[in-house]
Amino acid sequence: MFEKMIDPTAGPDVAAGDAPRLAERTDRLDGLTVGLLANTKQNAAAFLDAVAESLAEEHAIADVVRRTKLSITDPVPPDILTELVDTCDVVVVGVGDCGSCSASAVVDGITLEAAGLPAAVICSDAFQVSADAMAGLRGSPGYRYVRTPHPVASLDADAVRERARTALPEIVGLLTGARPGAVAR
Amino acid sequence: MTAVTGSAASDDAEDVDETARLHYAREAIEHAYAQGWTDGLPIVPVTEAVVEEFLAVTPRDRHEVVAAVPHLGRRCTVEQAAVNAAMAGCRPEYLPVVLAAWDALMNQRVVTGGGWQSTSGPAPLIIVNGPIRGELGINSAGGVLGPGFRANATIARAVGLVVRNVLGIRPQELEQATQGIPGRFTLCVGENEEESPWEPLATELGLPAGADAVSAMLLRTCEYVDNRHTTDPEGVLWDLTDTVARTGAVIGRNSSAGLLLGVEHAQLLAEAGMSKADVQRWISGHARRGAADLRRAGKEIEQGQDEGTGELRMVPDPDQIPIVVTGARNAAMSMVMRPFGFGGWSRTAHPVRRPAVSESDGGNRS
Structure with a gap:
C-alpha cells in the first residue's frame, strides 16, 4: 500500500560515506608531537592546553602544535589539516559543546584518522546524540570519542584543569592501542 | 454520511465511494507520519505525476544540486526539492521561489556550516520581492508573519521539509x-x-527594479517594538535601538540585528529625510552597551569595544543591519530581528528563474 507515494528522503546521496578507517597507533606517546585542534568555544583552548600539560608531565611527549579552527560549525580547513598531518603524530580535538560544533568535531576526528593521524575528540555529554549521529552518517558507527560532563563553557580555570585530568586516561587510551572511549552506537 | 434524500441507490453508492476515497487519503497521510516524513503537520501525498507538474514550471535541470551540507555529505537536487515542496502543500508555480530561496540560503556561510544543527535552532527568513508576490499570493501586508496565506506558509515549510x-x-x-x-x-x-x-531590498542589493527575487538569512528571533507614541523619528530610532542593544542577544564579540520595519515607521523615517542606509548607520552608531551593563549580566566581552568609550558596539557594520519593510499600514509597530551566525549576512538577492514565456501561450505563465 502507498508504494506509488514518493519517498521524500530518497535520492542519490542518502548512502553514507566511506567505511571507517582508523589510523595505526603506537603503544606509547613518549617522544611524539601532539596536535591540539581547538575550536573557538569558551574554554576549548584552555581544556586542550591542560590536556597537553598533563601529557607532558606524564608521558614525555616531544612537542605540542596548537591550531585553532575559527569557524565552530565548519570542518577543519584543508590548510590546518595539512599542517597537522605534516607536523604531528597524534591530535586532540575539542571541545564539542554545541549542536553544530560537536558534530563537526567528530567529523574532524574521522578526517584526521583517514589522513593517518590517531585522534581523540572531546565532546560534552549533552551532545552525545548529535555526535553519535554524525559518526554514523560519516560511515563510522561505533566511532569512539571522549565525553566530558556538560557544561564546559562556564567552568573556571581550576575546574577546566580538573576536567582535563579526569579525561586524560581516556584520551591516552584513544590515542594509543587501548581504546576505552565512549562508543557511538 | 447519511444520504438525506436516500432514494436513489446510485447516490448512496457515490457517497460510499467518496467516503472511502477520503478515508484512503487520510490513511496516506498517516503512512507519511509513520515513515517519519512530516514536521508534525499533515503532508500532501506525492506521486511521480505530481513531481512532473512541479518540474514543468522550472527551467532548472532536475539533477541540479540546490542545497547541501558538505560536512554531512548530503545534497538536495531540484527534483528532491520539488517532492518536498509538493508535500509541504506548495502549488507547482511556487517551486521557482523555493529554489531561489535555496540559492539565497546557500549563500549564507552559516547555512553551509553547521547552522541547521545549532542549539539556537534558527529559522530561515525568506524575503520575496517583485510582481511575483501578487501573482502567487505571497502576503506582504497584514499578518505577514502569521498564518492564513498558502504561499507564505508552504514555501517556508518546503525548506524545512528538505x-x-x-x-x-x-x-x-x-x-x-x-x-x-x-x-x-x-x-x-x-x-x-x-x-x-x-527601493525594494532586491534593488538595494543590485538587481534591476521590478525583478522577482528572493533574499534569505537565518534568524534567532523577532522582537516587537510598538511605538505609536511619537512622530519624532529619533524617538522611534531610540526605541528600536533599545531592543537592538539588549544584553541577552550578545554572544561572542557583538550582537546582530535587522529590522522588519512596519510601513508607518518606515514612512516616518523617510519623511524625515532618512534613507535605509541612514537608518542602518544611526542604529549601528547608537546601539551600544557599557562594560558595566555587560558585567552586570555576567558577560565579560573582551573584543569589539569602542576605543574611545569602552562601550560594546552591538552591530558595528551598518551593512549588516538588513531592513525589510513589511506588514500593514494600520499601526506603528516593527520587529527587530536577529540574524544568526558570526559570518555575517551575504547581502545578496537571487532571481526567481522561470521558463521563458512562449509566443503561443499569449505571454501568460502557467
Missing part, C-alpha cells in the same frame, strides 16, 4: 536546538514595496 527529509537533520538527532524559535520554517514574507518609501 532540511528534515533530504539533508537528514531532525530534532534531537543531528539537530540540537535547545528550544528553537517560534515560527521556524514558517517565515516567508513579501516586502511591502507598494507602501515602502524606499
